[in-house]
Amino acid sequence: MIRRLLCALALTCVVAAPALADGDNRGYGLAGILSASNKEDLSPIILSAGEPLSEAPWELRSGSYYEFEIQGDGSQELGLVGPEFFRAIWIDEIVVEGLEIRPLGLDSIEFDEAGVMEIGFVAIKPGQYYLKVPGSTGDTQRLEITIK
Incomplete structure (x- = not known):
């Protein structure tokens, strides 16, 4: 029975x-939520002195897998902070020059010279978040992120 x-x-x-x-x-x-059918590429973040970080805000869905590139042109030592955003996602991997990193979490990143970093993650916790250049006050130096 x-x-x-x-x-x-x-x-x-x-x-x-x-x-x-x-x-x-x-x-x-x-592969569950890591399946190709659940993956979306986001617009890149550009780290360049005086240039906007991104074309438009990101609107994400909880449970979806995303990848994006951060492109630093080396014009200035620049970083990104967004601890609340990084705690609202699960980071699958960070790829820098072909090296794959699988961290438990992030608080911020920094580019001392030109380079490209790719981050793959699953959006988890719905809410309003941001990534921004530390110490900046301009709207173009901040990327607004919504997880629905």
Whole structure:
């Protein structure tokens, strides 16, 4: 009797899993939320003296996987801070010159010279966040981020 109940429960979970995976019924596939169907590339962040960080604010969905590049041109030593944002996401990996880093978390990053960094993450906690150049006050030196 218990064996039949467990088999029925397992079958129900397998049949219902794609429908439960997301509200819009995308069905993720075997890799779950890390599946290619759940991945989106974001516009890059540009670290350059006097230039805007990004073209537009980011609107993200909780549970979706995102990748973006941070491009530093070396015109000035620049960094990004956003501890609240970094605590609202799960960072899968950071790639710098082909080296993959899998940190437990971040608080800030800094470019001392020209280079490119790629960050892959899953948005987790809904809310309003930002990334900004430390010590800056201008709107163009701040990227507004919304996780829905």
